[in-house]
Amino acid sequence: MKYLSVSEAAKRWNISERSVRNYCAHGRIPNALIKGKTWYLPENAQKPERVNKHSARPRTLLEVLQVEKSSKLSGGIYYKVQIDFTYNSNHMEGSRLTYDQTRYIFETNTIGVHETILNVDDIVETANHFRCIDLVINRAGFIINEALIKLLHAMLKNGTSDSRKDWFAVGDYKKLPNEVGGKVTALPKEVPAKMKELLADYNAKKEKTFDELLDFHYRFECLHPFQDGNGRIGRLLLFKECLRNNIVPFIIDEELKMFYYRGLKEWQQERGYLRDTCLVAQDKFKANLDYFQIAYK
Numbered sequence: 014m015k016y017l018s019v020s021e022a023a024k025r026w027n028i029s030e031r032s033v034r035n036y037c038a039h040g041r042i043p044n045a046l047i048k049g050k051t052w053y054l055p056e057n058a059q060k061p062e063r064v065n066k067h068s069a070r071p072r073t074l075l076e077v078l079q080v081e082k083s084s085k086l087s088g089g090i091y092y093k094v095q096i097d098f099t100y101n102s103n104h105m106e107g108s109r110l111t112y113d114q115t116r117y118i119f120e121t122n123t124i125g126v127h128e129t130i131l132n133v134d135d136i137v138e139t140a141n142h143f144r145c146i147d148l149v150i151n152r153a154g155f156i157i158n159e160a161l162i163k164l165l166h167a168m169l170k171n172g173t174s175d176s177r178k179d180w181f182a183v184g185d186y187k188k189l190p191n192e193v194g195g196k197v198t199a200l201p202k203e204v205p206a207k208m209k210e211l212l213a214d215y216n217a218k219k220e221k222t223f224d225e226l227l228d229f230h231y232r233f234e235c236l237h238p239f240q241d242g243n244g245r246i247g248r249l250l251l252f253k254e255c256l257r258n259n260i261v262p263f264i265i266d267e268e269l270k271m272f273y274y275r276g277l278k279e280w281q282q283e284r285g286y287l288r289d290t291c292l293v294a295q296d297k298f299k300a301n302l303d304y305f306q307i308a309y310k
Contacts (some may be wrong), residue, residue: 016046016053026060036061039079040154048160075256077307078150087120090305091150094264095119098252099142101266102245108135115139134173141169142245149249153256156216159208162238165249169242180240187240194278198237207236221258226251227287231280261302261309263294 019037023030037045037052041061046053074090081091100115109132110118118124118139124131145168152161167184175181180188186204199207215221215229230251237243248265255262265273269290276287302309 014044015056017056017058019052019054022054022058028060038151040075040151043154045155046158072308073259074261074302074307074309075150075153075259077305078256082147082150090301090307092119093301095143095146097266098146098248098264099139101264102248103135103139103142104267105265105270106242106244108132108138110135110139119143134175137172138169141171141173144168145245145249146252149253150256153253155257157212157250157254159212162208162246162250165246166239166242169245175241182240186238189240191237191240193234193237193243194274196235196278198235204236204238208238211236221254223260223291224284224288226254226258226260227280227284227291229254231277231287234277259310261295261299263291263298265290265294266297269294 017025019030019033022033026033033054034052036042037047037054042054042058044055045058077089078091078094080086081089086092096112096116096119099119100110100112103110103115114124114131118136122140124136145165148161148165148168155161163184163186170176170181170183176183182188186208187201190198190200192198211229211232215225218225230247233247233250234243239246252262252264254260272290272293273287276290279286299309
């Protein structure tokens with residue numbers, strides 16, 4: 014596929030380069046790519062229709078999230094997703110921050126400590142996870158590629174104690190073998206080729222089902238491509254793909270955590286365990302959509 018630069022698209026559509034970049038950042042140009050800080054658009058990309066801000070209302074969850082994020086609205090679904098998703102996903106990986114501490118960091122970018130000891134990495138990774146969710150919302154309209162996956166990892170682990178270790182690759186695939194739950198994962202030398210194979214298989218499917226999203230998540234976690242942070246990156250990608258495919262997303266909480274782990278372990282033998290767990294989590298998310306009066310299929 015041939016691509017246009019931002020300046021070429023701006024001239025073709027007779028609009029400013031800033032408008033083209035905004036269209037790309039908000040997911041309104043299908044299959045646009047970003048390399049470094051530069052956007053590239055498919056040669057056959059069409060100029061998006063202008064939205065009348067006074068009459069048009071967001072239709073999909075993704076549109077609502079984008080609007081609330083841009084307007085910095087407090088107390089809406091974007092606010093709730095940021096706190097619920099960050100707290101639960103980090104908590105699954107051992108974070109000791111409470112829900113209220115997570116909320117306070119999001120609201121004020123500060124944290125109060127009273128007669129307790131907090132792990133600095135827990136605080137840093139919480140703030141970083143908020144940024145990862147923003148990136149997922151911004152890139153929801155694009156296909157998953159290695160650049161996005163590595164960027165999410167770089168964002169999540171930036172400034173942590175891991176980032177100061179010589180053997181830990183922030184924003185790049187693992188250097189040392191690792192395992193998860195006693196299960197062997199892909200060796201470091203195998204990861205690049207297996208990741209390309211996984212993405213090629215997944216992106217070849219134009220209309221993706223719920224099971225295909227879960228299968229991608231399972232295969233990603235089996236690869237375990239990074240030294241640490243694989244679970245959180247995998248769940249961020251899963252959330253993104255739900256938004257992209259207009260599937261109601263879900264957040265795995267403490268109540269569902271062990272069922273989720275069992276579902277991943279048994280996926281190849283019995284898909285129902287993971288599917289049912291995620292559907293229960295999806296029903297919980299639908300309750301939030303009902304509360305905020307956001308339509309869904």
